[in-house]
Amino acid sequence: LDCEEHSDSAGDCDHTDHPRVHIGIDIAGHYSRTGHVTLQPIREFVLPIKQNKLLPVSNISYSKIWGPRTRRGWKKLVIAGEITNDRYGKSRNCLECGEVINNAMDMFSHVKSHI
Secondary structure: EEEHHHHHHHHHOOOOOOOOOOOOOOOOHHHHHHOOEEEOOOOOOOOOOHHHHOOOOHHHHOOOOHHHHHHHHHHHHHHOOOOOOEEEEEEEEOOOOOEEEEEHHHHHHHEEEEE
């Protein structure tokens, strides 16, 4: 949930010129501390960015500049034991050729062939 204070009528507010605060699960505690009663589920205000692809960020694994550094960093994490499972929950397609890959190690090796 999200809490906000309106300076004008809440119905006239577009919610972009004042702070909104994530209050977590303790709604009663928040109300007791602040007296705020205008609460709204975050998903009703914040757009579903991932679902609507509103934040296009390129995959740096495919970059000629950043790809080698990304693979080296991932390899160091595996060697250090920080990453112990490289299996994807769901198979992923290569963004270049569409080949279906089931784990990160195979994906990094495959992507390297495109660079």
